[in-house]
Amino acid sequence: MPTRRERIISLLEERDYSPSELARALDLHGKGSVKIILEDLKAIQKILKRDGKVLLIKPAECRNCGFVFKPEIKVPSRCPRCKSEWIEEPRFKIESK
Template sequence: MPEADETTRQRLADALRDEAATPSALATRLDLTTGAVLRHAEHVARSVDGTDEQFLVAPPACRECGFDAYDDLLNLPSRCPECKSEAVDEPTFTIE
């Protein structure tokens, strides 16, 4: 059960310190929408910048052609820009 005084971003950061996770897994764990997780993740990434921690992102990757050079890592691409496949894995976030 989350602490009453803990913010959503604190809960997100704590979850990412525990283990790497995709936006949809975090949404389920924190009872948020995937879009909300992505918006909060952007702020969490900025808040750990300049500390001894790092916000790391394993980029989304196309399961068909392997493309993983997406411009916006804090986004859920709907299809691959190379082969147009919709089989794209979500990015994975962690804080180390």
């Protein structure tokens, strides 16, 4: 049976996902599920680099004012521009170089 990280990799090779979507796809529930996914994505990014693949990151974006965050493996809680908490999560996808 594949590990959670192997399952994440196979999902991200098919299409892009947000951390919350990955948690639901892997049947992870609870408050810390997105945090677990983010930790896995950081490890996966290193694995992919070694294998000649890239983790593409579509940055998080404020749904209120349109502010675009830096492309990083994290889910911001508040917009620095308008202070809104209405944030579109970043999206991740795997692509071969």
